[in-house]
Amino acid sequence: MKFELTEMHWLDRHQPLTLAELAELSGLPATELWDLVENGVLTPLDPTAATQNFGAECLAVARTAARLRADFELNPAGLTLALTLLDRVRELEAQLRSVHARLPRPHR
């Protein structure tokens, strides 16, 4: 049986999510998500707004957080450290990809 799928969302800042939606979709409790916001792991779209919205790219981070917390039984401090380091790794990988893209290949 085949299903034609039409509804889909890019996980990026054009798809705002509330903290409650982020909690529901990631499975991480809102209180723990808020810890990650306060520790700078998740950044709201507009930190000065009365109600905090998050770009949907935060959902990928929150889902990783939920998995790491469950699979390694991490406490909030350990989780923050792991996510901060993972973010750094992703950033370096992106830089490496960009450097590789700019490097000419030998012509022969």
Next chain:
Amino acid sequence: MKFTDYYQSLGIARDASTDDITKAYRRLAHKYHPDVSKEPDAEEKFKEISEAYKTLKDPEKRAAYDQLGQPKPGEEFQPPPEWQQRYGQAPFSSDDIDLSELFAGLRAGGRRAEGAERTMQWPGQDFEVPVQISLEDAYRGTEVELSLRMPEHDAQGVVRVVPRTFKVRIPRGATDGQRLRLPGKGGKGFGGGRAGDLYLNISLRPHALFRASGHDLYVDLPLAPWEAVLGTAVDVPTPGGAVRLKIAPGTVAGRQLRLAKRGLPKPHGGEGDLYAIVQIVIPDSSSDAERALYQQLAAVSPFNPRTHFAVESSHEV
């Protein structure tokens, strides 16, 4: 149902203590957790050790598992019939579920036996699927077909694995590392819980000509020495078709010539740029006539490409 040796999965003896089980799990989880591991088979491997740990860390489940004896891994076996009464399970549909789902079902059955059916509600499983597409697909948008096996609970709470095939339209604008969410297309929820989501993790297949960084593309532009010196006009390939590019006289190797908006389209409008990186190349072999011209050039030209090498610090080797 196929048997899986959970002790073997964790690399421990059958009489291992709970502490040893946890230690073995942690050691392997650090190595194979898909969020941190670069091992090629990390996901599959982690699933195996995670299943083993979930069953063996729980004394009740471990006892039930040990009761199965030691069939050979992969060997067919039937779960003991008394599990039905003990865990309040509906009849097992043992042909289409595997061992991990059976043990996950023990928990569900246990809950129902406590009369907690009204509160027994949980969301369906989310699925994350890697999808590799070509650069041309990213440029135009594409359709991919996904075949997944999704565990679903039926009305009695019995877990069945249902094969599902999706045809997914990936809109133009995808690039490496981007994710798409298809809400409600994961596993079905149970007891009124919401359905899980399907996540697609996009990556680009390496391309013969173009290298992507985000939505920008890079292409090597080889020039003959005389083209670089005298200038020329060349056709540069772009995903949308070749573009005529004027090369100014005196173009040096490594220069990046930017072709604005000729990169990959972005999901919400706009395009990345395409950069042609100049390379100055020479033929594999030169004829006598060509060599004579180069010798003539060498004699005539005062050009020293190495003036920046400090002469005074050089030593005879």
